[in-house]
Amino acid sequence: AQKVTQAQTEISVVEKEDVTLDCVYETRDTTYYLFWYKQPPSGELVFLIRRNSFDEQNEISGRYSWNFQKSTSSFNFTITASQVVDSAVYFCALSEHNAGNMLTFGGGTRLMVKP
């Protein structure tokens, strides 16, 4: 069965600090997909990134970067030089290729960036 763990329930940083959000997953499938979504205080869910299990290249998009490591079953998300607008709940999610259309979310990490 697939499982996603986001051990950090809440993180508080001061603006301009770097912060890393951890995501650890469990799967028996060799083909799977990993996602990060952002939920700002307004409540909507915004897609950030998708990774498939065969692509271990790290990704950078502006201040955001993702570190995918199959050896440790982790898909961590780093925000460099955090800003107040980064304050949100961030969800990591996993979908196994052989699990029908199930998408399993972690419990989320609430990030608070203080000015």
Next chain:
Amino acid sequence: NAGVTQTPKFQVLKTGQSMTLQCAQDMNHEYMSWYRQDPGMGLRLIHYSVGAGITDQGEVPNGYNVSRSTTEDFPLRLLSAAPSQTSVYFCASSYGGRSYEQYFGPGTRLTVT
């Protein structure tokens, strides 16, 4: 494009009442799904559909029904509301199912008293 729309935004029900949460998308996506979001538990899949006329259960389907008569619409029915169904409900659609990013609606906050 309106994307994914949901109505209503807020709803209060009494235990035992039934209601339908509406969801529509205008992106011609085949795959649609319903999630509930409870504090500390992330989002959990209730039901999903891979196309008109095809639906299947997710992780927490009990107490909910769905149907998909058109590509655009995917309503979620609560048959007999219970306080345990108090939650925020999100509808989502995607181009190709589980391996593609989901586009989420704004959510419906439901309270059952």
